[in-house]
Amino acid sequence: MRSKASINGHPIHPILVAFPIAFFTGTLLFDVVAILFDLPGFGLMAGYLAIAGIVCALLAAVPGIIDYFFTVPPQSSAKKRAARHGLLNITVVLLFATAVVIRHRVASPMPVIAIELVAIVLLTFAGYMGGTLVYRNQIGVYNRYADKGIWQEGSVQATSGKTEVANANELKTGHMKLVHAGDKRIVIAKTETGYVAFDDRCTHRGGSLMGGVLICNTVQCPWHGSQFDVTTGAVKAGPATEKINTYPINEDGGKLYLVL
Numbered sequence: 001m002r003s004k005a006s007i008n009g010h011p012i013h014p015i016l017v018a019f020p021i022a023f024f025t026g027t028l029l030f031d032v033v034a035i036l037f038d039l040p041g042f043g044l045m046a047g048y049l050a051i052a053g054i055v056c057a058l059l060a061a062v063p064g065i066i067d068y069f070f071t072v073p074p075q076s077s078a079k080k081r082a083a084r085h086g087l088l089n090i091t092v093v094l095l096f097a098t099a100v101v102i103r104h105r106v107a108s109p110m111p112v113i114a115i116e117l118v119a120i121v122l123l124t125f126a127g128y129m130g131g132t133l134v135y136r137n138q139i140g141v142y143n144r145y146a147d148k149g150i151w152q153e154g155s156v157q158a159t160s161g162k163t164e165v166a167n168a169n170e171l172k173t174g175h176m177k178l179v180h181a182g183d184k185r186i187v188i189a190k191t192e193t194g195y196v197a198f199d200d201r202c203t204h205r206g207g208s209l210m211g212g213v214l215i216c217n218t219v220q221c222p223w224h225g226s227q228f229d230v231t232t233g234a235v236k237a238g239p240a241t242e243k244i245n246t247y248p249i250n251e252d253g254g255k256l257y258l259v260l
């Protein structure tokens with residue numbers, strides 16, 4: 001699903017995280033070299049690298065937080081994973097900040113190195129989770145298969161009854177548009193047989209169906225492949241076992257109206 005913090009569809013967070021990873025790893029390596037070869041200059045450089053790592057980590061956190069709140073599907077396994085990923089990274093930053101503060105106050109460099117080592121182990125776990133968020137949950141992956149069209153998204157007032165959600169000509173057959181109506185995320189789409197509207201949430205683990213594939217009145221979840229009939233919401237293939245909600249939608253005078 002397309003990142004909300006991106007440039008031309010390229011998510012910013014994965015670009016920026018390379019910097020704190022490099023600086024924090026370099027901090028530990030320079031501190032180890034300083035001890036092994038008795039090179040105080042390396043220890044001094046390690047301190048600067050740690051500060052650079054903290055600054056870059058805070059910068060990288062900004063698009064990460066935006067994606068956490070506005071890209072990762074709510075009530076999904078990815079939301080929990082993203083929360084753990086963020087908490088681990090905050091811990092890493094706090095540990096390196098602690099190492100910076102105590103660096104010149106302790107007689108031996110060993111406590112500093114021990115803290116940095118723990119932080120690097122946590123950073124590795126956080127990176128592993130970040131990889132899972134991208135490669136499995138496809139957070140920030142802007143996958144547009146042939147004829148799927150560009151990512152379309154909009155918001156409407158969540159009023160009960162008929163709500164205008166799009167111009168009919170915005171959607172070609174097979175195209176989907178994500179509509180935010182209050183706290184509901186509803187996908188409207190045009191299929192071979194007409195317009196449909198259904199919840200964006202896969203009932204298996206909360207994957208965004210907007211990021212999936214729609215063909216012949218069937219939408220396939222991008223996370224584990226569950227398939228749903230978009231006209232009835234029925235499960236056509238698991239692992240999901242519960243149907244998705246569908247909504248009445250009709251065209252009138254070139255406009256599409258959703259009935260909530």
Ligand code: FES
Nearest residue numbers: 202204205221224
């Ligand atoms: S979240 Fe697992 S198939 Fe959709």
